[in-house]
Amino acid sequence: xxxxxxxxxxxxxxxxxxxxxxxxxxxxxxxxxxxxxxxxxxxxxxxxxxxxxxxxxxxxxxxxxxxxxxxxxxxxxxxxxxxxxxxxxxxxxxxxxxxxxxxxxxxxxxxxxxxxxxxxxxxxxxxxxxxxxxxxxxxxxxxxxxxxxxxxxxxxxxxxxxxxxxxxxxxxxxxxxxxxxxxxxxxxxxxxxxxxxxxxxxxxxxxxxxxxxxxxxxxxxxxxxxxxxxxxxxxxxxxxxxxxxxxxxxxxxxxxxxxxxxxxxxxxxxxxxxxxxxxxxxxxxxxxxxxxxxxxxx
Numbered sequence: 369x370x371x372x373x374x375x376x377x378x379x380x381x382x383x384x385x386x387x388x389x390x391x392x393x394x395x396x397x398x399x400x401x402x403x404x405x406x407x408x409x410x411x412x413x414x415x416x417x418x419x420x421x422x423x424x425x426x427x428x429x430x431x432x433x434x435x436x437x438x439x440x441x442x443x444x445x446x447x448x449x450x451x452x453x454x455x456x457x458x459x460x461x462x463x464x465x466x467x468x469x470x471x472x473x474x475x476x477x478x479x480x481x482x483x484x485x486x487x488x489x490x491x492x493x494x495x496x497x498x499x500x501x502x503x504x505x506x507x508x509x510x511x512x513x514x515x516x517x518x519x520x521x522x523x524x525x526x527x528x529x530x531x532x533x534x535x536x537x538x539x540x541x542x543x544x545x546x547x548x549x550x551x552x553x554x555x556x557x558x559x560x561x562x563x564x565x566x567x568x569x570x571x572x573x574x575x576x577x578x579x580x581x582x583x584x585x586x587x588x589x590x591x592x593x594x595x596x597x598x599x600x601x602x603x604x605x606x607x608x609x610x611x612x613x614x615x616x617x618x619x620x621x622x623x624x625x626x627x628x629x630x631x632x633x634x635x636x637x638x639x640x641x642x643x644x645x646x647x648x649x650x651x652x653x654x655x656x657x658x659x660x661x662x663x664x665x666x
Contacts, residue, residue, distance in 0.1 A: 421517050483533065552590060552591050571608055
């Protein structure tokens with residue numbers, strides 16, 4: 369699992385779609401609870417609601433994986449796809465829009481449509497505007513609800529967390545939540561500060577969600593294995609601890625290189641630093657985020 373997640377995150381952050389080989393990727397369906405399933409493959413975890421009304425999918429990974437995703441869905445239900453909900457704009461969660469958008473309407477926060485429509489820059493990766501068929505056709509600002517399969521599937525905007533267009537998806541009857549990339553289970557997160565993300569916003573969003581959840585909830589993370597309230601709370605505590613540790617060094621006027629040498633994330637290394645985003649890269653994200661407006665030493 370760790371090796372798989374590590375490969376996924378490096379693919380998401382550092383390479384282009386054309387450089388990827390999806391030949392050996394397997395899409396695995398796992399029942400979560402009630403009528404909700406999780407699909408794993410390459411890219412963000414997909415949430416699935418099935419029932420008499422059809423299939424609702426939360427995110428859709430990469431376009432070349434669409435045939436494999438469809439085959440995996442057939443093992444769960446023979447119903448058609450009725451809705452696609454995007455948790456945010458990143459291509460490992462929305463790449464399949466160009467395929468699935470031909471079959472069903474896409475729903476997302478309004479900033480997801482804006483960023484897909486205009487194209488984005490994240491680090492060294494420049495993503496061109498998405499084709500029209502891949503754009504959300506229904507957008508919301510704060511909340512939206514899809515009434516399907518005996519569920520009131522609720523999308524709630526979490527501002528300025530992983531990006532500025534994040535949505536957390538609730539399946540209240542099944543007692544399941546899909547957190548999108550506001551939850552990296554067992555991993556340091558990617559925070560897209562160039563497109564509205566922030567660690568403090570992510571902390572606030574996670575804590576807001578935690579306050580509403582029953583203890584026996586099951587939680588689909590954006591990346592990593594299926595989680596629960598305990599693992600989401602541990603993620604929140606890691607975010608608070610690591611950001612405080614780096615912010616202390618930023619306020620002391622230390623440069624990014626000096627902070628990396630100090631290894632402020634060492635207390636979390638054994639639990640969170642063995643897969644996914646390397647510690648130095650996460651430190652760099654925190655440094656760039658927390659030093660905004662502080663005129664730190666470069």
